[in-house]
Amino acid sequence: MKRWPFAGRRHELADLVRLARDPTAQGVIIAGPAGVGKSRLAGEVLTHFHAAKVTLLRVRATKAASAIPNGALADLIPRQHPPHLVNTLRWAADELLAHARGRVLVLSVDDAHLLDSHSAEVIASLVRGGQARLVATLRTGEPAPDPVTLLWRDGHVRRYDTDPLSDDDVTAVLTAALGGPPDDATVRRLGEVTEGNALFLYEVVGAAIASGALSEIHGMWKLTGDPPLAPRLVDLIHERIGALSPELKDVLEYTALAEPIGARMLSALTSERALLEAEERGLIRVRVDRRREIARLGHPLYGEVARERCPELRRRRRHADLVAALESTGLHRREDPLRVTVWRLAGGLGAAPGPLLDASRLAWSAHDYPLAIRLGEAALDAGGGTTAAIQLATLLDYAQQPDRARAVLDATRRPDDEPSMARLVLARASNLAWGMDRLGDALDLLAATEKDLTGTARRRQVAVQRLGLTASAARTGDALRLSADLLAGELGPAQRAQVLNSRALALCYAGRTTEAAALVREALDESAAWRDEIPALVSPLHSTWSMCGYFSGDLAVMDQAIASMRAALAGQRGWSRGEGSLALARGNAATLRGQLGAALLILHAPANHETALTVGGCMAAYAAAQALRGESAAARDTLQAATDRNRATWTAFMRWVALTRVWIAAAGGENARAVELALAAAADCRESGLAAFEAVALHDAVRLGAPSSVVRRLAELAEVHEGPRVKLAARHAAALAEGDADGLLAVAAGFDALGLRLHAAEAAAQAAARLRRSRGEKAARAAATEAWSMAGACQGPDTPALRGLAAPDLTDRELQVAQLTAAGLSHRQIALELGIAMRTAMNHRNQAYWKLGVNSPAELAKALNRFR
Structure with missing residues (x-):
């Protein structure tokens, strides 16, 4: 790849420029680890010096020249000093000063830690004497010459420690380098792999493009699969690691295969001396957690290289060693059975169905779907029978692979015992509803089974699943009645959590968001009691919590739900409903804030996922953001793909689709049609008792400029629907219907205070149009400026209310x-x-x-x- 343009790090660059030109010092030293981008930052700093007023001399220190006096200055001073000269330091300094020719001398020193002592003293003497300014880079963790170290310690220059690239920096860098933005998931994955190291990022991206793993899809760059290890990158890693003794190689390989691994266990497998040396050289990092010392690799790419270079037989032997070491401790920790089972399989030692199923459940509890499925398949192959088949099918369903789940279920014979038969029916019903889009068949199967079951507990479990499907189908009245009946009886922890989840969802759709959020938090507070039995429940619970904030207009609630969901799904691997739910919540929050570009970046990966089958919600939200930016054709195509692909059209998904169609019509200039669609969606939701969706649809009509027919109903909803959003929507409708410009401006201020910037901009724009007719140009300009400034923060909105808004004509x-x-x-x-x-x-x-x-x-x- 060609050299990348400089991008990102705006705040760091501004700080460095200020320090480099600070009159109270003579420059700045940029310190940081190898590959972090110090040299590039220094180069950008140098461009901010006035070229006509300074003389720039570049000094590049190297290992080869570090043992030669004045080696770093060889290109800038004569090859030999005059004979009989005593003070060669002063002579070299004067030779450098001669280059200045009356201008300010600026010395650019790259890798100052490699300066030979003579060059270091020459440069330091010029800086200390105020005869030169310095912009230098320095690698942390490496010894530096005393003259260089004393420069910042004595205050002659400022030291600035730069950090790895943040996710925002990675986004900016890749956008500039690739000519288009990367999606949010790609940024996070590349950030994890490279840990923000600019040099590694450059190599990883180049290799990913060459292999086709990173490509442009619908205007954004998307990473599919793991980035490959190109030879150049492997060479860089080996250069960073350096030559390894056999003992250090042991430490690196055991850590790569087992991280996180206890430091004492690693020491027993290798040696204490090797462990300490590995930490000192940065091959591993050791974190102390209470009394336990936990070792991880010094960088994720070290593990990629170590695993790739480890021969298969040695890999199997190392896994067998890990099994023996861990089993000798007695498997005291919760994760130990999972780890030892995985290592037994990798070491070719085999495992019985029971331990494999236990390990599979633990992997599921950790939201590691690929591992959980692999262990479930191993349990089935090892003779796990109906229990293994049900567990594997359940995992496949939650991992967005319903066709594979269906095949497993079809191959499983009907068991003779009632408990197993009930579990098999529940798995089949879930697959029918969520994977095959056959809600009616799923409910019929549950109803027929419930009649035949003799055990009260098993009938109750069927009723709990029927409730879950009813709530997801947005049948709020039925769901509230069923949940009340079930909560009045005796429930196990997992059943209770499922019932609370379903009731909370129904309450949220009904506009009772405060009560719904309270039930979600109650269920999550009790998660320790049900997490292992049904870990996937954390996803719908958090989704409901986030929707409570969405419908009520409380972005703080959405942020709390998203932060909690991130923590609950930390370490999630393999596409699942949980990953989609998190992306959807984040995308909806960004859209509600008016951050339409951010919403597209967040939702791009799930909307373009290769295999997931229930991503319709993310795709519909992506289409909504496109429509609000005026991209009607693209939004229409996205929404059509969403409805074609989604396998749960019986859920509230179709209500979101109806709301999105409103804005697709508006984006295409069909305003009257958009209003009709909004009113039709509102009428349908009112009939179904979905006050939350109804309020949004009615407010859409107001935003489109048609308030008259919705004023009364919005006022009624404002009395019963919780949260400020609906109350402001009712005030918006009344002010627009009455032509009350001041009222519209007050509504705009109210939406702005909530953080709903797009709604605020639209209300202000509507006020400007009315002020122009009633009070004249100056008042209209003030309102238009308010609308313009708020719309400018919304990342490219193009809605009817804003379409005629012009930027102030400032020179x-x-x-x-x-x-x-x-x-x-x-x-x-x-x-x-x-x-x-x-x-x-x-x-x-x-x-x-x-x-x-x-x-x-x-x-x-x-x-x-x-x-x-």
């Missing part, structure tokens, strides 16, 4: 003056900064005030800062 100079005024500068300071007369600065400020319809620096700052 470049007026914008400069406005920005400086907003920053708090006086007329005199602005004039000095821009090199203009003070009266000219005042005139430009007054013009900006007039065009923006504002009257003070505070109002100006609010408009401009929000837009940025």
